[in-house]
Amino acid sequence: MVLYLASKFYTHSMIFFIGFIILPYFSFGDFAYLFPRAVFLSGVAAVLYTWHDFRKRSLWALFDNLRYPKFLLLTGMFLSLQLIPIIVNLLL
Structure with missing residues (x-):
């Protein structure tokens, strides 16, 4: 069940990311500025x-029968998603 939650979360985050990066990019453009936000x-x-x-x-x-609460699972996935800009920034 945790894998299902993770797949749904990362799918939703990818869809929202496309919306949050494409729409502002067409209006005022700097990709490096918009990516972490x-x-x-x-x-x-x-x-x-x-x-x-x-x-x-x-x-x-x-x-309900998992070891960790639901909020902690979603917070962990959110924090793992926030590592992407840090890694990209270190590699570039």
């Missing part, structure tokens, strides 16, 4: 949307 905003939006989506479809009941 788009990753952060897409992570926040993905956490909120994934939480809402799982709540709407009543899937959180399947996660």
Whole structure:
């Protein structure tokens, strides 16, 4: 079930990332400036949307027997997503 949560979270974050990077890029453009902000905003939006989506479809009941709480799982995925701009910045 954790893999399903992770796949949904990262899918949602990719969709939000495309929205947060493409729309502002066409208006005022610097990709290096927009990339970290788009990753952060897409992570926040993905956490909120994934939480809402799982709540709407009543899937959180399947996660009640896990060792870690749901909020901690989503926070860990959000923080792992925030490593992407740091790694990209170090490589460039």
